[in-house]
Amino acid sequence: MKAVLFDLDGTLIDTAADFIRIIQDMCREKGCAVVAADDIRVQVSEGARAMVKLVYPELDVEDPVFLAHRQRFLDLYGADIAVDTDLFEGMYPLLAELEQHQIPWGIVTNKPRWLSEALLKALNLTERCAVLVCPDDVSKTKPDPEPMFLAAKQIQTDVQDCIYVGDHPRDIDAGRNAHMYTILAAYGYLPLQHKDDLTAWQADCIVNTVSELHQVVRELVIPTLNPASATL
Template sequence: MTDRVAGARHLIFDLDGTLVDSAPDLATALNGLLAEMGKPALTEGTVRSLVGDGAGVLVERGLAASGLGDADRPAALKRFLALYRDCLIDQTRAYPEVEATLELLRAQGHKLGVCTNKPFDPTQRILKALKLDRFFGAVIGGDSLPQRKPDPEPLLAAIAGVGGAVSSAVMIGDSANDVLCARAASVTAILIPSDYGNPAEDADLKLSRFSELPAAIARL
């Protein structure tokens, strides 16, 4: 049995690029949309560079990258979300070490939540399909509130959702949005860089592997 750490924390995680690699399915949906509009597919690497600010911004960036900046964005977003629903968990997987690390963190007494710019419904479906939903006491999606990261309100809502306080909270993510959001909320930021877009330059702590989290949090 793992000993519980003194001073348990309230840990809020980003989703895409932090807990799961969803870029292949996002690319499938975005390229399906572009194909319907008569445009060639973007590479998966290009799509990865566009992810991080929610579905609407991903579609906007994808349209712009394909020379479709003047397209009907609301209609394109609606169609993208329909296509994405059909391939949501075809290739999306949790990163290695995520499930075991979450198990350890929970066993140590930490309370866990999710704060992502991905819409709430696909977020919940992905977490459930990957059997990660059991770890999280609160999930805030990009459409759960009027604001999105890097605004602090979604993070503050996730902290409240797990019964925490700013003083005991930690934001764990892979992008500048996560770090900026944490700073705006006066919350400690831990960065685990990925190959998704909008990289951060610094954070309170920067790790190279997800499995380093328990030891890093114990040092806070």
């Protein structure tokens, strides 16, 4: 393997706390029962629509009123995008080791580019990330393999030589459809309806912690280099 690509929310970066803060504030503003943090967390990978639906279950997602609430949610998030957000614990050493061995790492996400770029900037990752592919960049998003092909092309690496790490079935499907090596991040925001049988996702590998992910990535990437250089 010659490159590592990550999904963003719930895989590389732990963004749930900021989403939870905003959704719970919206509940208080509406005067309804505050949605539990765990119920919000499992919807993060489903996107803004699913999270806002927790506050406004009575509205159709295509209702202009609902869309206005969704836009307000995105605006609030964009204004304070990294208050309680950081990389998952253990991810900094993993990225540092990849960079030490000049292995490019990047992101393929369904998060809009304006939010993705703002998040990377807030966490000082912009210059470190070799490639960022967002829905704005493609005609079809994950689980279609188009974003994966674009990411591999931009880092000049064959798709078969890329690892893709994600916490949603569409991540694994996109990686598999592009013939990448797929890793299911079981520590992430697993969708409630898909978390009982992780083997059904058909990922090449399942990891339960970032530490496990680091070990698997090291075993897949470092052997292509000088084994004596693997010091971490």
